[in-house]
Amino acid sequence: MDLSIILPVYNVEPYLSSCLDSIFKKNIYSFEVIAINDGSTDNSLKILEDYKERFGNLIVINQQNSGPSIARNKGLESARGTFIYFFDSDDILMDGIDLISLANSQGADIVTFNAEVFEDNIDNVFKDIKSYKEPQVIYNSNQPTVINNIQLVSYSGAEYFNIIRKIGFYTPVVWRKIYRKKFLEKHNLKFYPNIMPGEDDLHFFQTLLCNPKIVHCNQSVLLHRIRSTSIMGSLNTKRRYESFNTVLLELLEIRKKYKKNSNELKNIEWAINVFFRKIYAQNPSRREVYRLIKIVRLNHIKLDWKTILKMFFSIITGK
Numbered sequence: 001m002d003l004s005i006i007l008p009v010y011n012v013e014p015y016l017s018s019c020l021d022s023i024f025k026k027n028i029y030s031f032e033v034i035a036i037n038d039g040s041t042d043n044s045l046k047i048l049e050d051y052k053e054r055f056g057n058l059i060v061i062n063q064q065n066s067g068p069s070i071a072r073n074k075g076l077e078s079a080r081g082t083f084i085y086f087f088d089s090d091d092i093l094m095d096g097i098d099l100i101s102l103a104n105s106q107g108a109d110i111v112t113f114n115a116e117v118f119e120d121n122i123d124n125v126f127k128d129i130k131s132y133k134e135p136q137v138i139y140n141s142n143q144p145t146v147i148n149n150i151q152l153v154s155y156s157g158a159e160y161f162n163i164i165r166k167i168g169f170y171t172p173v174v175w176r177k178i179y180r181k182k183f184l185e186k187h188n189l190k191f192y193p194n195i196m197p198g199e200d201d202l203h204f205f206q207t208l209l210c211n212p213k214i215v216h217c218n219q220s221v222l223l224h225r226i227r228s229t230s231i232m233g234s235l236n237t238k239r240r241y242e243s244f245n246t247v248l249l250e251l252l253e254i255r256k257k258y259k260k261n262s263n264e265l266k267n268i269e270w271a272i273n274v275f276f277r278k279i280y281a282q283n284p285s286r287r288e289v290y291r292l293i294k295i296v297r298l299n300h301i302k303l304d305w306k307t308i309l310k311m312f313f314s315i316i317t318g319k
Contacts, residue, residue: 002029002100003178004081007089008071009035013042015090015225020051020058022093029100032057034075035089039065044089069191069199072174076184084181086174090120092223097150099178102217105147106154109183109212113221115176120227134171134216144218151218157208161267172204175222183212192250195243198275202247205271209254209264241282248275252299273307280310 005023009016023033037045037060045062052058061074072086083100087093094116103111112134134153145152155163164170183189187210191199251272258265279292289311296303303311 001032001081003031003083003085004075004079004181005031005033005085005087006072006075006079007033007035007087008038008068008075009040009044009048009089010038010065010068011040011042011044012089013040013044013047016044016047017051018092019087019089020047023087024051024055024058026093026095029098032059032080034059034061034078036061036063036071036075038063038067038071067194067196069193069195073190073193076181076190079181082181084179084184085177087222088175088224090225090227091175092225094220094222097148097217097219097221099217099221102147102150102152103178103180103215106145106152106215107213108154108215109180110177110207110214111217112177112214113217113219115222115224116220117224117226120225134218153216153218155214155216157211157214158263158267160214161208162263165267165270170204172200174200174203175224179207183210192246195246197240198243198247198278201275202250205251205268206254209268237282241279241284241288244275244278244282248272248279248295251275252295252301255299269302270304272301273304276303276307277310280307280313 007019012019020033033055035048035058037048045060048058048060052060059078061078063071063074075086076084083103099111099113102108114134145154179189187207189203189207189210192202195202251268255265255268255272258268276292280289284292293311295301
């Protein structure tokens with residue numbers, strides 16, 4: 001089997017049929033859809049059961065509400081495909097290209113691609129949001145390959161980490177990537193449970209540090225829906241702060257594995273700085289600021305000027 005599409009589902013009744021229709025109308029390769037119903041309280045499960053009767057390659061797994069990380073991990077345990085795609089159940093797969101053939105022809109561990117973004121409102125307005133497309137510098141870093149009029153750019157995980165550290169921008173979302181299952185299994189790359197947001201970021205950094213061969217396809221493959229009623233849109237500051245703090249502590253543990261002055265250490269320290277700033281963006285109390293300063297001292301963390309300014313502002317304002 002070519003591809004396993006892992007689909008966490010939680011209260012997406014208005015969008016789920018469109019999502020599933022966009023998947024099952026594709027005939028490019030052999031695939032299965034593993035839908036994990038994450039304790040939905042609306043009619044999402046009924047929709048899944050209806051589609052399961054129509055499509056033999058849809059597997060439905062039920063679990064108590066545990067969040068997308070646990071749902072993805074459970075789907076990965078059952079997946080039989082050579083490649084894995086973690087899909088969002090309110091998005092729409094576009095007509096398009098054979099990513100599996102491209103991945104195999106290039107020997108890729110990961111294939112990334114672009115997405116078109118639209119806001120879930122009356123007009124379904126499309127937005128040009130840079131976080132869902134690769135930065136232009138990616139296309140300039142290596143000589144592109146053109147296959148069937150599709151521009152491909154190849155680079156290693158280490159090269160990509162160096163690039164994003166220099167430009168100060170990255171796109172961690174997993175629904176803009178397909179992964180070779182053997183690569184995920186070899187490095188035990190799973191999602192950290194019970195954190196949101198930040199689960200994609202941590203998985204992203206862990207993946208890059210395993211130095212995969214990445215191929216970027218310069219073409220949009222899906223429509224990504226932005227909606228205020230999504231789980232991400234409803235998270236409060238306290239939940240964000242706790243999740244970002246967990247990611248920070250995990251990054252500090254990862255940091256211990258790398259030698260002083262190594263390129264990997266520089267990259268992971270940049271990621272640590274990113275999450276210090278994410279934490280300060282949640283307006284922590286002065287007590288929390290001092291706790292974080294203590295973490296810096298105990299772990300001998302080298303802070304960049306952006307992080308220092310955020311810390312200084314938090315201290316003098318008392319927020």
